[in-house]
Amino acid sequence: MGPIHGPPSKEFAMSRSLSSLLPSAPLLVFAALFGASLASAQSCRLVADFSPGTGAGNPNRLHCFFGDRLFLSAAGGGVGQEPYVSKAGGKPVLLKDIRAGGVGSFPKDFVACGSLVFFSADDGKVGRELWVTDGSPAGTRLVKDIRAKGRLGSDIRDIACLGNKVVFRADGGVAGPELWISDGTTAGTRLLKDIRLGARGSDPSWLRALNGRVLFSADDGVAGRELWMTDGTTNGTQLLKDINTGVNASSPNELFVHRGTLFFGARPGRTGTELFQSDGTRKGTVLVKDLNTSGSSLPRQFTSCGTKLFFIANNAALAGELYVRDANGIRPVVNNVANRTFTAAGHLACANGVLFFSANGRRSGVELWKTDGTKAGTVLVKDLIPGSTSSSPIELTGVGSRVYFQGNDGKVKGLWVSDGTTAGTRRICPKLTFPKNLALCGCKLLFSAFSAATSHELWAIDAPGATVRRFGNPCSPQKPSMDATLPILGKTMRFSGDHGPRGNLGLLLLDLAPRSPTKLPGGCLGLVHPLLILGAVPPPKWVMQVPLPKDQSLNGLCLAAQTWWIQIGSVVPIQTSNGVLLGLGG
Incomplete structure (x- = not known):
């Protein structure tokens, strides 16, 4: 490792030697050497009071990029709703007061692409346009005034990353709302293709990246609203498939990528709006199943949960049935028609392979349920308000093997957590109400909530439980990937x-x-510093077991892992996998 970063530090050499002496507990050794600020489990901490006193900062649109960078919009201190950034739940920094005077630019549509974050904002002068930031105040700027005349703005929407550029919907004022592309510079921002000639525009929507392309819904005025694709070039922007042939539109909607396949709803003409899938080719764009032969099933709320895909669809008897797609096909999770177990499912969230959702159990009202995708494994977790009155769980957010949500116990709408058991479903942070905008960032759970002392501000739970998630991208022609199981203290991950x-x-x-x-x-990005080498791994596939100490003092320790691939006989170039964030927990 010397040729990469110079001679190993004393700490690096010690961590490596101690790890070899204590191979069963390298993380314990690592934590002892380098330490971290640890927290009590599920204790709430005020991160920022944007508007001190009883004024409300109203933090919203929380997005986590680059592993532990939280981008959000908030107001306070004479500043309206503007973009902020926070590292690992630290104090947020105002990126730019884009629309001064307390009015606010109301930033939204945050999307990370390469090392930049793109978003839309309205500065009050040129209207809502495309902005970009490198995460610093000095590096936050308007990309281009696309609709150059007046204050109308180009009404930016649906930003998607494609390589090191973004494609998005914008109205330049001449061609109408069309597909644009940008590399983050003024000169590199242009109309990608005028899909529908004239001022009406094709109005592209539902942009989703898939296998080096972006798929989207657009209306060229000839085939109607259909499924399109782009590779980032004008010639490569074309109709993927005319699902409802002729001038009739299939109106693709709810586009969602699950394990390398695009799922969406569309109306082919011979049925209502039903479930389709696409691999990005015309031949591979097909109707999956007509779920409602007497009308439209309107598939929606697609949610990945391990290898399974869950979604809501209407059938002939009910509006709002929970369906699952797995290796055995597509089916309703529970046959409501025969069993009347629950109806009107919604607010889906996955936690370590288990789907949590809210549903009306008739006798219980709308409460928290869970499922593993089978009828037997679909159960009511807890009736927060016993009887038919509903607690109406919303804002469900999976964190490791737990789900956090806003629930009503009949007195207040507070923050709740559940491990899927009745006993393990409880209210936490009792001084906070109306929690929303929950987002896992780094190894912390960030959210906005109301308290009598601060009104609506930004809060964090520093140790929400064992967590694992990927961040960053592979850097190699082979695209080496890396994953990990939950780092539960006292278990082997x-x-x-x-x-x-x-x-x-x-x-x-x-x-x-x-x-x-x-x-x-060689140019790849190291997402970690090589402080501890857990071991060498062989190509192309590998597995490494790591026992974790049963030491609750490590609860909340946040670690990052990455695999570096070094060519035998040379240290250049170094190729890298994605990174994995690990939050240790009990």
Whole structure:
């Protein structure tokens, strides 16, 4: 590792030698050497009072990028709703007062692409246009005044990342709402294709990245609203398939990518709006199943949960049935028609392979349920208000093996957590009400909530339980991937990888929660610093078991892991996998 970062530090050499002496507990050694600020489980902490006193900062549109960077909109201190950034639940920094005077630019549509974050905002001068930030106040700027005349703005919507550029819907005032592309510079921002000639525009929507392309819904005025695709070039922007042939529109909607396949609703003409899927080719764009032969099933609320895909659809008897797609096909999770177990499912969230959702159990009202995708595994978790009165859980957010949500116990709408058991479903942070905008960032749960002392402000739970999630992207022609199981204290976790480049040696590296990326020899980004080498791994597939100490003092420790692939006989170039964030918990 010397040729990469110079001679190993004293701490690095010690961590490596101690890890070899104590191979069963390298994380304990690592934590003892480098330490971290740990927190009590599920204790709530005020992150920022944007509008001190009883004024409300109303933080909203929370998005986590680059592992632990929280981007959001908030107001306070004479500043209207403007963009902020926070690192790992730290104090938010105002990126720019785009519309001064307390009016606010109301930033939204945050999307990370490469090392930049794009969003739309209205500065009050040129209207709602495309903005970009590198995460610093100095690096936050207007990309281009696309609709150059007046204050109408180009009405930016549906921003999607494609390589190191973004494609999006914008109205330049001449061609109408069409597909645009930008690399973050004024000169590099242009109309990608005038799909529908004239001022009406094709109005592209539902932009979703899939296998190096972006698929979307658009109306060219000839085939009607259909499924389109772009590879980022004008010639490569074309109709993917005329699902409802002729001038009739199939109106693709609810586009969602699950395990490399696009799922969506569309109306082919011979049925109502039903479930379709696409692999990005015309031949591979097909009707999956007509779920409602007497009308439209309107599939929606697609949610990935491990290998399963859950969604809501209407059938002939009920509006709002929960369906699952897995290796055995597509089916309703519970046959309401025969069993009348529950109706009107919604607010889906996955937690470690278990789907939590709210549903009307008739006798229980709208309460929290869970399912593993089988009839037997679909049960009411807890009736927060016993009887037919509903607690109406909303804002469901999966965090490790738990789900956090807003629930009503008949007195207040507070923050609740559930591990899927009745006993493990309880209200936390009793001084907070109306929690919303929940987002896992780093290893912390961030959210907005109301308190009598601060009104609506930004809060955090520093140790929400064991968590694991990927961040960053592979850097190699082979696209080496890396995953991990939940790091539960006292258990053995598993790291695994695939597509490691042959002829290379893989090093599984561990660090404290994400650092700023470092450019490595060859140009790839190191998402961790090589403070601890857990071990060497072979290409292309590998698995490593790591036992974790049963030490609750490590609860909340946030670590990051990445695999670096080094060519045998040379340290250049270094190829890298994605990163994995690990929040240790009980």
